[in-house]
Amino acid sequence: xxxxxxxxxxxxxxxxxxxxxxxxxxxxxxxxxxxxxxxxxxxxxxxxxxxxxxxxxxxxxxxxxxxxxxxxxxxxxxxxxxxxxxxxxxxxxxxxxxxxxxxxxxxxxxxxxxxxxxxxxxxxxxxxxxxxxxxxxxxxxxxxxxxxxxxxxxxxxxxxxxxxxxxxxxxxxxxxxxxxxxxxxxxxxxxxxxxxxxxxxxxx
Amino acid sequence: xxxxxxxxxxxxxxxxxxxxxxxxxxxxxxxxxxxxxxxxxxxxxxxxxxxxxxxxxxxxxxxxxxxxxxxxxxxxxxxxxxxxxxxxxxxxxxxxxxxxxxxxxxxxxxxxxxxxxxxxxxxxxxxxxxxxxxxxxxxxxxxxxxxxxxxxxxxxxxxxxxxxxxxxxxxxxxxxxxxxxxxxxxxxxxxxxxxxxxxxxxxx
Numbered sequence: 001x002x003x004x005x006x007x008x009x010x011x012x013x014x015x016x017x018x019x020x021x022x023x024x025x026x027x028x029x030x031x032x033x034x035x036x037x038x039x040x041x042x043x044x045x046x047x048x049x050x051x052x053x054x055x056x057x058x059x060x061x062x063x064x065x066x067x068x069x070x071x072x073x074x075x076x077x078x079x080x081x082x083x084x085x086x087x088x089x090x091x092x093x094x095x096x097x098x099x100x101x102x103x104x105x106x107x108x109x110x111x112x113x114x115x116x117x118x119x120x121x122x123x124x125x126x127x128x129x130x131x132x133x134x135x136x137x138x139x140x141x142x143x144x145x146x147x148x149x150x151x152x153x154x155x156x157x158x159x160x161x162x163x164x165x166x167x168x169x170x171x172x173x174x175x176x177x178x179x180x181x182x183x184x185x186x187x188x189x190x191x192x193x194x195x196x197x198x199x200x201x202x203x204x
Numbered sequence: 205x206x207x208x209x210x211x212x213x214x215x216x217x218x219x220x221x222x223x224x225x226x227x228x229x230x231x232x233x234x235x236x237x238x239x240x241x242x243x244x245x246x247x248x249x250x251x252x253x254x255x256x257x258x259x260x261x262x263x264x265x266x267x268x269x270x271x272x273x274x275x276x277x278x279x280x281x282x283x284x285x286x287x288x289x290x291x292x293x294x295x296x297x298x299x300x301x302x303x304x305x306x307x308x309x310x311x312x313x314x315x316x317x318x319x320x321x322x323x324x325x326x327x328x329x330x331x332x333x334x335x336x337x338x339x340x341x342x343x344x345x346x347x348x349x350x351x352x353x354x355x356x357x358x359x360x361x362x363x364x365x366x367x368x369x370x371x372x373x374x375x376x377x378x379x380x381x382x383x384x385x386x387x388x389x390x391x392x393x394x395x396x397x398x399x400x401x402x403x404x405x406x407x408x
Binding site for chain 1: 230257
């Protein structure tokens with residue numbers, strides 16, 4: 001049955017691609033995401049310190065006889081930027097909690113889940129294939145011996161084959177769904193991040 | 205003349221405040237601004253690497269049988285963020301060239317300029333004060349001696365005093381202008397930075 005063989009190889013290759021490509025890529029993404037997050041925090045801190053210094057100069061100007069209004073402008077500017085900064089902290093929190101932590105948890109659990117799914121699939125496929133082969137060999141032997149129970153065995157082989165066909169195509173669909181779910185998770189989570197960022201920008 | 209004395213102290217205190225407070229604060233601001241800029245660049249790099257990794261996963265999805273559209277979404281998302289990132293580089297360039305470099309150049313030149321202005325002002329003030337004092341003492345002596353040239357000397361003292369009054373009030377106005385110019389420079393430059401940032405956000 002070349003159809004089942006093809007389906008088997010396709011299913012196994014999907015499991016392999018989740019294990020060997022998708023999950024390591026996600027793990028790497030979590031690592032890069034944590035770097036990205038640290039860079040966000042560092043920027044937020046640097047901005048805070050910078051605008052704190054601007055505020056101090058503004059307060060100095062407020063005390064001068066010549067530049068009271070300019071001092072007000074500088075203090076106000078500093079306040080605006082620091083408010084902006086605290087809004088940006090909401091974005092980084094979303095990024096951290098809703099995305100990175102979620103991705104990290106998922107990859108850790110997924111490696112075990114997918115390896116076990118693959119192992120179980122291989123076992124059941126081999127079990128079904130060997131049952132089918134045994135019955136087929138038995139059928140040939142019975143046909144050669146003109147056994148009176150040939151018809152029964154023939155029906156048995158047909159049933160086993162159709163069951164196996166159903167099993168391989170269902171398993172393939174299940175594996176495809178697993179793959180698709182993972183890419184969808186990634187796309188949805190990043191669209192959430194994008195919309196949080198856009199919300200932040202439009203609030204400016 | 206308590207008015208001139210007051211004006212003198214006020215002028216000197218403005219020069220001192222520019223030298224001892226404004227310029228060191230500006231120097232510190234340049235230092236903090238360079239840290240801020242480095243944090244911007246680090247964030248830009250971290251984002252670039254992160255979205256490059258997203259793009260790679262998207263390309264993997266493009267090659268899968270199940271997740272072609274999700275792959276397109278991931279690749280597109282990565283491109284959007286990387287475009288945003290290159291826009292942000294324009295902001296940091298403005299910050300660097302139009303603000304930090306300008307502030308750095310100004311503080312370096314200003315220390316010498318203000319010290320010299322202050323020194324010259326003190327010299328001229330002392331010179332005028334001692335001339336006035338000399339003539340006033342001479343006038344007293346002449347009045348006591350009922351000298352016939354008293355009237356001439358009186359006019360001389362009045363002229364010197366009014367010239368010195370003009371000099372101290374002009375000097376004070378000049379020093380106030382210098383102080384105001386410095387705060388205005390700072391406020392204007394930062395409003396330029398703010399507007400560049402807002403332009404960037406509204407383009408998102």
